[in-house]
């Protein structure tokens with residue numbers, strides 16, 4: 177009762193404030209709704225992609241796993257990278273021949289399998305996935321493709337939490353490099369710049385060179401603005417190696433970049 181008594185004189189003010197902010201509030205709502213929809217759709221997509229690949233591929237055969245993914249993506253909406261982007265990733269992996277690879281965002285394990293099949297015998301993949309269900313299903317697909325736990329490690333956490341814990345996984349071993357020599361970012365583009373800064377800060381990038389592959393699915397310019405600005409501001413450490421429609425490759429080298437820069 178007292179609430180009504182108090183709020184009646186305040187009514188004009190309440191109406192004014194809420195109409196003033198209603199635009200902001202509704203924008204917030206639609207963002208929250210979009211986020212929730214993406215989350216649900218993401219889960220459904222992961223489940224159905226996993227079921228399709230698991231039951232239709234030949235277990236133990238990498239090529240069959242990748243073909244089955246491509247078959248699924250050709251007929252269903254899918255979060256996996258397109259075969260063309262996959263070929264650009266393959267080209268980078270063949271050129272770099274990385275021994276320590278970090279993947280941020282594993283979706284259904286498609287890119288993880290693609291990366292693992294091209295690594296040298298001592299090569300290792302660390303893959304970071306925020307969503308536990310996606311991480312679990314992705315890991316199962318990697319095993320279905322015939323890879324062993326000694327070749328990869330799945331970390332189920334946000335990239336921001338995972339990066340400071342990477343060092344123990346990167347102890348130089350026989351045949352491996354001193355730090356990461358390939359990083360593939362395919363998670364939330366908002367995290368690309370903070371994660372690159374964290375990788376620099378933690379000194380986990382191989383000082384003699386690391387290729388960073390940035391996957392961009394849409395709104396390329398907007399997604400990459402922050403990170404490209406950072407790269408251009410540090411020409412002594414970074415250059416842009418190549419730019420495709422769905423992927424940009426940057427090259428990091430501590431102190432001195434010798435690769436021709438396209439900027």
Ligand SMILES: *[C@@H]1O[C@H](CO)[C@@H](O)[C@H](O)[C@H]1NC(C)=O
Pocket residue numbers: 224227228229231232
């Ligand atoms: C396996 O593939 C067939 C034919 O493409 C498809 O109809 C079926 O739904 C797939 N299995 C699963 C579990 O998705």
